[in-house]
Amino acid sequence: MSVVTLEAPAKEKELLISGCAAIAQALRLASIDVVTAYPIRPYDTVMQAVAKLIANGELDAEYIVASSEHDQFEIVKHASAVGARTFCGSSGVGWMYAMEALAVTPALRLPLLALVGNRALDDPGAFGCEHNDALAVRDLGWMLTWVDTAQEALDTALICYRVAEDPRIFLPCAIGADGAFLTHSEALVKVPSQEQVDRFLPKYDRGDKQLHPDNPITVAPQANEDWVMEIRKQNDEAMRRAHDVIQEAYRDYHRIFGRRGENPFVETYMTEDADIILFGQGTLSLPVKVGVRKLREQGHKVGFVRLKWLRPFPTLEVQEALAGAKAVGVIDRDYSFGAPNHGAVLYTELRSALFDLAQRPAVVSFICGLGGREVTLDSVTEMSEVLLKVARTGRVDQPNYWIGVRG
């Protein structure tokens, strides 16, 4: 094991800010060039924070209030093509309105950074958290990460720019942040110094792919069956490389910013001797961790694993974290109607990731916390009881449960 020397976390200041405001601080430190805003709750508080930074002269960027999410993402797409570092974001159906632009960006190899303040896809109207919005780009070549705290939001935004703009990668990256629970909740956040960030994050250099009269290239011509498959394969290769580049970025981040060296891909909580493990992403970690501690007090060997990166999916890290358990319960804050076993997205992903293990845990699907409903301590107890029974009997009688739902 290599010895990592931590540098002193010098010149950091602490602010009491929301997840969105924390990301705005990251954008200031990353000195972004072009940002496009359009209102939809809850992501848009990040744009309100950005607007203030720009109005106060703390951030020098082209600040464009667009006329739709489609415009928003097309504008940053083209700004990125000429070499500008960009930021954008949306929530719920707004993200879906931008879908055409979102779909074409990965093949253009443009390193956009987007915040998805996770929101239900109304109708029926709902401002609350659901992950189906961001998950809609799961298969398209976007790197996709979910954050849990305002601190993690700030740190991850800087890490995302570093990874996305790495010429080995050049892929867009979206940060999922649970609507309200994270976007609007304030916490103490350590804000790094400019000097630290400058050491961590090089300038975006598009090299010979920059659209400029000195480099008269043609971008995104008609390729058809002659070349499209090779181009798709290149996207796949970039996504494969992303795993190691993410690891490098976290290592440097931990060194330069003096953070503790946690695993970039999964957070494990009391899993070492756990018989049953709950698995999920985002801010549900708070009630789940509390529930796990309570069950531990009662003598149950319960643990929790929080997935931090969904794309690229950290198959080995997830296998390693879960292999010792008898039963794993996947908490999906999303739905995938008609999916295998009527589970949802994370469940299907995780079962696939575990399939090759010689001895794999039983996997149960829990759909919980949709439409902004809280994942409560009672829900955690209920899910754990199902898992304890599966672990005891070695049998999955019912593969899927809707938790905390009437009727």
Add this chain to the structure above:
Amino acid sequence: MATELTVLPTQNLIPFKGVKKVTTEEYFTSGHRTCQGCESALVMKLMAKAAGPRTVILGSTGCMYVANTTYYSTSWVVPWMHTQLGASGSAAVGTAAGLKALMRKGRIKEEPINVIAFCGDGGGADMGLSSISAALTYPEYNFLILMYDNESYANTDIQLSSMTPYGANTTFSPPGKARRLLHKRWKKNVAGMLAAGHPECRYVATVDASYALQMMNRVRKALSIGGPTFIHSLDPCPKGWDYDPMLSHELGELAVETGVWPLFEVENGVLSFYGKSKGIAAGAPRKPVREYLLKQGRFAHFTDDDIAYFQGKIDDMWQRWLLPGIAPFRLAGEIRKALAASEAEGNGHE
């Protein structure tokens, strides 16, 4: 209060003084596979020539994307990038904003770079109208949006758009036994709408590549004047309009001579007609639309009544509209009287 607008200088593209003074360099060259007689390809060529080498061009989905940029055989000498069907406005804004930010931060050399985004009538007048309208309200960016209007979705098999003329035969509006005319919508006047609706936009023009010099000089003016600008080009399309490719130039002329296509520009808030439309606006006779319509197979099913209806609509535009090609309404009697009285008293506004 002083304005805080920060607008970068533009290139000073002075008008070509005549055909023989036009530069010989081409920035849209061989390698494309447009149809024989394609007027839109000519528009691309003239547009790029008028703009010159320090230019970035964005092209939204349509004929001028699909036919011009087959992988490994691009016809663009200047940098070119595809944008989505409804995104020409956003592409122009994003490119101009990116270049501006990078110049201000010293990451690329500070110089005026032309930004042109083009779209077809489907991409511009249908799907992308909101994006173009938004784009024309950003006064701090310099760019031109050029809509090449061949009056149908010509790349996808000639389906009608909101710019397809009344009654035309397209694959979405075939004349049939029960219904002779499936397409009964009248064409939008996009240039007029954009000129009237965007008071800060400094230049909007209609052009026709049959008058190549006039067309190029309007592109040069649009790129030099500063801020966001818009040009609407009417492009005869042999495939979509169903005529012999040798007639493209003639049909472009007939569109103007019959008054179907008014050539005008709104420059810093001042409207003027130019070319043959100038005389027509002053009352010179127009050729009958029959001469224009019946040269095109897409109107072959027209009866005399259909032609008369079409002629009536064109007559209305020139005789009854407040501003032909722009404002399709008349003034109410009391406004007219008030204006006349005001003029008589010498209080008329300029």
